[in-house]
Amino acid sequence: MQFDAANLTTILPEITILVTACLVLVVDLYLKEKNKDVNHKLSLFGLVIAVALTGVVGGGERVVFFDGNLVHDRISDLLKGSILIVSLFVFVYARSWLKDRNMLVGEFYVLGLFAVLGMLIMVSANSFLTIYLGLELQALCLYALVAFDRDSKKGAEAAMKYFVLGALGSGMLLYGISMIYGATGTIEFGQVAQAIAEKGLSNQVLVFGIVFLVIGIGFKFGAVPFHMWVPDIYEGAPTPAVLILGSAPKIAAFALAVRMLVDGLQNLHSDWHGMLLILAVLSMGLGNLVAIAQTNIKRMLAYSTISHVGFIFLGLLAGSNQGYASAMFYTIVYALMAAGAFGILLILSRKGFDVENLEDLKGLNDRDSWYAAMMAIVMFSMAGVPPTVGFMAKLLVLEAVIRIDLVWLALVAVIFSIIGAFYYLRVIKLIYFDRPMLNLPELVTTNGVRFAMTINGLALLMLGLFPTALLSLCQAAFV
């Protein structure tokens, strides 16, 4: 392994995040309580630099470097950029919540940044080992973030559940990797694909391994029946942790799926196709149905996540470049929507008052009509109502499914998304047509947060009106 300039410049964004994380770790030690805001500024600065560097080193030919452990291609460029931008929003939204509760400490940012680093590594991994390392780095940070509010019993319980189930999931993934290694004798995606092409497709060990890989992917995405952790963790964890957990990691999970299944096991598409199909239908069904019965908005959004994962799987299982591109589009858009939705919850929360229940959103329009409008856009987008981008995303995925002649599947997806529209529209109804509850704390917000939320919300609208901007990038990633 050579640490030469060519190798290092390509991972400049990762290096930036690493340096920022270490810097925050050290600087935090010397900060007085009232200066903790420096952590926040440093992290944002690091993220902005990383976004810029992603742009600078991005583009160009596909390169495999660090002895085949990492890869740099258009997929990694776009996914890295998306992860970093979504994380930027996340940190901006989280600040005032943390500050209100005296939790604006370095640890939050260190853990958050390391999680981002883990995701970046997953995105540019070229071997099973690297991707597993990235995954674990990210997962360990997230476990800690869920337990971040030390005094919260619910948080601790959620973290425990997440940790145990996560260990189970990772164990299965690792077991699957070992099967693949056993069958092909390599852990590098390109060589795995080559080996499979040479040896033929009939190896049962491979299929056995794929089942475990798909379970690992399903767990990270939160697909039924490996979704059990999702609602409990979303409900129990502090909202900023849910915000981190619910947005960018979905993009990383997408990278996990694409790297392993597409880069490594594309030739076995006929095998994993069926598995994803089952997970997709179950996720869309269960997610949308159970979300209706929720009164806790975080749980509702958790089930909504599950149903969206079903849609992402639709694009993946199509097995065509168009399908992958549409799934990628969907994932990035979903991360933006999730950031917006949880961002609103954070904005509305005050010290001693967390927005937990749907009722807390009642009459938001009377309290702050601009945030109400942004939340409405996010909800419309999640429901897939034109002209928001959620509609485009669903449309593209469905198109991919129909192209491979799975019309029944598209129909199932549409029916479930109609059912799902109910609970999104209910939120809008609460926001606009109900009276606000009494004794709500006043809504205070900073210009920076308002600005970020405005960009976030309007992006969903603009991307819906002009989807080509993002879509062409997604399509270029899979050619």
Add this chain to the structure above:
Amino acid sequence: MGNVYLTIVLAPLIGAIVAGLFGSKIGRRGAHSITISGVAISASLSLWVLSRFIWHEQPVFNDAIYTWMVSDGIRFEIGFLVDKLTVLMMATVSFVSLMVHVYTIGYMADDEHNWPHGALTGKNSYQRFFSYISLFTFSMLMLVMSNNFMQLFFGWEAVGLVSYLLIGFWSTRESAIFANMKAFLVNRVGDFGFILGIAAIGMYFNSMNYAEIFAQASALANTQVAILGGVSLMTLICILLFIGAMGKSAQVPLHVWLPDSMEGPTPISALIHAATMVTAGVFMVARMSPLYELSETALSFVLIIGATTAFFMGLIGLVQNDIKRVVAYSTLSQLGYMVTALGASAYAAGIFHLMTHAFFKALLFLAAGSVIIALHHKQDISQMGGLRKYMPITWLTALFGSLALIGFPGFSGFFSKDAIIEAVGASQIFGSSYASILLTIGVFITALYSFRMYFLVFHGKERMDEHTKHHLHETPWVVTLPLVFLAIPSIFIGWYAIEPMLVNDWFTSGNWMPIVVSHEHDTLHHLREHWHGQADFIQHGVTALPFFLAMSGLGLAAIIWWGVFAWNPRVDEKLQILGDPITKMLQDKYGFDDFNQRIFAGGSRDLGRTLWVTGDQNVIDGAIVNGSARRVAQMAQWTRHLQTGYLYHYAVAMIVGLVGLLTLFVSF
């Protein structure tokens, strides 16, 4: 020139928007100033463009302004086609509209009395009214200036919308709401045919653009369509489009809405329901002359419908006592004349009559409105009489309007009506002799009902109550000035326009012919051959049958409603009893209203109720919507119990998932 045309169209729209949205801020004066200046800009530019066409060989403009979308090879555009046909319509529409705008200042001055005290809708009604009529002008100009079917349809529906809004303007009156609903529904029937016609054009011509369609027309002339046992494509398209025209131009049997539309304020009766909107159908057919020329069946259909309307609707005018309804039936009858001209392929004569009619009928309506103002919104002609000495300007202009309407030699109506009768007489297609007879007798009827109204209103004893009589005086100048300005073209426009429009090549010169007439349908041929100037035409006219009929109608009206009426005011009643059951039939308007009310309105209400109860309430709401919602809610409640909160349950679920996938996909 594109910008000029755009200005002509948009100036009234801007006025309408400002007066409509900011009416309460700018007040009455602001509203009428801005709308009148908008329409004045349109009118003066239109007249300027007209003068360019007359004296400066202005080239035809046919271009797209904006492409809305391209779908499946068909371009949907906003575009203008301004040729010699369009420019006449533009000038007529914007000029009459301007007159009506000015007139409205006087007519609506005390509009608050027309609303119940404190009615919310009565607030700013004055400004709203101006906004509507300006919006109408915009829509009508869009309609006539269109170069494609999409925009034509837009204009068509937009004028329909404004007409609907204005008929029901006094929305607190039951009868107004009934009338605008009726107009709306009847026009839906027509528009259904119209849009089917446009769809047929889109399907076979693969274009919306007039020029492109006309270019392909002869190639598709012999195409057959396999519906109803095979009909010619052209016949199908033309009849479908004409059904739209029947709705808009109130031809039998879709005429029923027009008399009821008199519930609207009088200025819009003049503008929309006499001078402009109702002639949109006539204009459309003339515009489509290259298509209509290819189908003799469609022409016969048009001819028969037109002649029927012209005669039978005129008869109803004889038994009406509401001043506006008399004029409304006269409008129906005159529209019938125009449509008959189209059927006889004398499109130029139809458009010519459209133009003269626009002036004299707007004049008659506005004069009627002037009378209505003076009598404090009383409209019954049996309660009028002797207004001549109180309202000299109204009286004189109304007399000119009536003379123009009956075709008194030298007045504008004389030229246009004689040309139509002559052209129909020369026509050889099926139904032309029927039409010819009806139109000729129609002249007598026209004279009779016109002068019945004239004598009852302006001559004889004053029959109104003392209070009204005491307040009688001529209306203000904003009302009388438009009367005078409309009286001038009502008298003279025929004399000046007949030569270029019917005899010379106004419609047929240059590369682009707005009106195409095939050789064997050229019914105006005779008129052209024997043309020796207007004086000669009049000379011939006074020796022909229509003139004698008109004069005897006038004379008979004078004897009965001037002479006899003076010593026996109940002569009208007696005549009507004498004429029973014909009078009864006419008063029932041949039973069209009853029939529609009972069969169509009642029938569809019953059908709707049945479908609502069985289909909607039971099946859709009951079983499908609420049923499925209940089912979903149950399932949601059931499945949420899977989430127990116990970690080991979750782990088991994962293992079950694993085992499931393994058994499904791995075969050992």
